[in-house]
Amino acid sequence: MNAVEIEAPIVGVTVYPDRARVTRRGSTRLAAGEHRVRVAPLPLGLRRDSLRVGGRGAATVLGVDVTTWRQARSVDGQVRELEQRARELADELAGVDDADRIEEQRGQFLARLAERAGGTYARALASGDADPNDVVTFADSVAGQLSDSHGRRRGLARRRTDLTEELAAVQRQLDAASGKRQPDRLAAEVTVSVDADDAELDLELTYLVDGARWQSSYDLRLVDDTMTVTWFGLVSQDTGEDWPECVLQLSTARPAAAAGVPELSPWYLDRIRPAPPQTPMPAASFDRWPGSPPPGAPPALTGGAARSGPPLPKVRESVAAVEQGVSAATYRPARPVAVPADGSAHRATIAVLDLPALLDHVTVPVHAAEAHLRATVRNTSAHTLLPGPAAVFHGADFITATRLPTWAPGEETELALGVDDRLRVERKLRRRADTRATLGSTRRRDVEYRINVANHTPRPATVEVRDQLPVSRDEAVVVREPTLTPPPAERTELGELTWRLRLAPGESTEITMGFRVELAKGIELAGWRE
Incomplete structure (x- = not known):
């Protein structure tokens, strides 16, 4: 049985609120006979029971195996540069210490020289054998050299501080890089056993991984009597594999909550029966552990020459295509989004909705003599908006940050738009x-x-x-x-x-x-x- 290794890059990812489904595709030419087609490396945390293999070609799949593969630790060029820089800094620090010791010895020598020469010159002046001008010249020379030496030592001290701080920063970067590389030493690999004719094989793998998520965030902008709701999907993941720009879909389905329908159990009533006395136990002591400004509006563009001709059309935002399922919706952003496995959030626009808003004011003067502007907004779209943080704008002015609950089609929600001093x-x-x-x-x-x-x-x-x-x-x-x-x-x-x-x-x-x-x-x- 021949062993063949193929490259199967990621071509599509469907992200759920708590996981993701990854699709990989690869092609190879197989001679007639049985082959073991190997795809690696894959994330170690993939759900093995979720792996599915398909594709096209004159071949029969005989079996699929998932094993753990000890991946050779790759040589990281950035780490090499950091290690080289750390050695250079350590050598320079040693040179600074040597120069400082030399200056210290120079200063001690000059101090002893001045002390001994002082007695000699004093006797020579007393006997008339020395010229006072020579004494002054010598003293000035020694004082100047001592002053220069002290200045050089101060400069060396500053240089030592700078080098020490830079070396600590490089060491922190090395520690972080080592920490990130450590999980990559183990990976998963998939081996597909196939019986092929002499033909081209297009292989497709799909699997679920934990460590991926998406959540909603919103910009709510009130202009006149219309609330424009811009719905964003924030995608992040730390699955162990980077997602390139590919077909990215955001699904509102919750696979973890679809395991089964809750069942009722009997509801019993009984009289209260006294509990048997218990031997008091000493109380245990436990430590108690405790339980995100959205961006403001962009500044208005002012100045410059007046534009002649008809006004320019308003800039449009690309929105996601939606596919409504039986119990969930799947959104496909208009542009590909690359998502590295570093946990950082990447934003994609899902929808831009213009919803009617009814404005009024609310005041509770027993607490504060202020009137708050309130917008009551009805969701007239076909989208069920998921919970998430929202930045509220009144025109171009940022008003407040709030959080939207689940907002179904036809439902109303109230938004506070700040104090209206008028x-x-x-x-x-x-x-x-x-x-x-x-x-x-x-x-x-x-x-x-x-x-x-x-x-x-x-x-x-x-x-x-x-x-x-x-x-x-x-x-x-x-x-x-x-x-x-x-x-x-x-x-x-x-x-x-x-x-x-x-x-x-x-x-x-x-x-x-x-x-x-x-x-x-x-x-x-x-x-x-x-």
């Missing part, structure tokens, strides 16, 4: 009175609040105002006679009130909210707030 809100306590009833000993507290809302925007505004009445949790504390003008549109049993106001540009309105709290004798009120 809509002014004020809440004031207009009256408060504490009195005692004429008969009995019941005490009363009467309060009245007024909320003023003014629209200073150039367009009509719908404002949802939220406030609340206190709710008693004790029969000795009674809340009575609320004054609510105008009546709220909604009121809950927990005292939550909602008004919906429609204000024209420049228009303002006022809400009055008053109530009375009655306290029985000897009762002190808890939970009060202004």
Whole structure:
């Protein structure tokens, strides 16, 4: 049986939320007879039960084997360069240390020379045998040489620091490169036994690998009454093999969750039975372990000469082709994307959707006298948008970062678009009175609040105002006679009130909210707030 090794590069990858299906293809010419066709190296973590072999050609597949292959450690040119640089730096550091010791010895020699010469010159000057100018010249010469030596030692110290830092950086790069290369020493190989005629064989392998994933992210841009949703797929993988530019597909299917339908088990009721006493055990001590700014809008292009002629069309974005399945969708980006096995995320545009948005304002003046612009957006597309982070823009301005839940066709979602300072809100306590009833000993507290809302925007505004009445949790504390003008549109049993106001540009309105709290004798009120 002849052994043949063929190259079968990656030609397609389908990425699921938690794994990927990889397709490889290769061709070879086989003589008549039985052959063992070997494909290697493959990622060690491939799921062996997922391997499928197919293809075209006048041949019969007799069997498929998957084995572990000890891959010869390749000589990495970058590692060689780093090791060479580390040796050069170490040699240069040794040279700096030698030069510093020489300068240190020079300084010691000059200091001893100056000390000895000082006594000699002193005696010579006293006896008149030396010229004072010669003494000054000698002293200046020694001082200059000492100063130069100290300067050279300072320069050597700086050079030693620079070399030490560079050597540490090179060593870190070497450690990282060694860590990345370590898993590649073992790989998988597939051997396909075939009985072929004298013909060309086109072989195709598909298999599942863990360590691959994709997740959704979004840009949400509001312009007038339209929310443009740009859906991105962020693909990353650390499967042990790099994916070249090939046919890349993103699938919403979840193979891990499709193993079976949950089954019901009996639901039993019983009376509580006392537990037998247990011998107390000493408590064990455990350490407790704890549980991503999106880019802003690009700056506007200003300046330059005015463009003549008709305006240029808006730049279009390429989107993915979609194939809707029974329970999942598969998206194929318009351009190939290469994804190396380094865990970094690579972005592909899946879809650009223009969805209708209904704008209004929401204010809760009891907490903050601010009005928040809100967009209620309906998913009118055929896409089920998956959970993921989203950057929200109002026109060209970045507003906030949020997270979208699963958003099915026909569903609505609410997006906060930040504070709108053109809509002014004020809440004031207009009256408060504490009195005692004429008969009995019941005490009363009467309060009245007024909320003023003014629209200073150039367009009509719908404002949802939220406030609340206190709710008693004790029969000795009674809340009575609320004054609510105008009546709220909604009121809950927990005292939550909602008004919906429609204000024209420049228009303002006022809400009055008053109530009375009655306290029985000897009762002190808890939970009060202004």
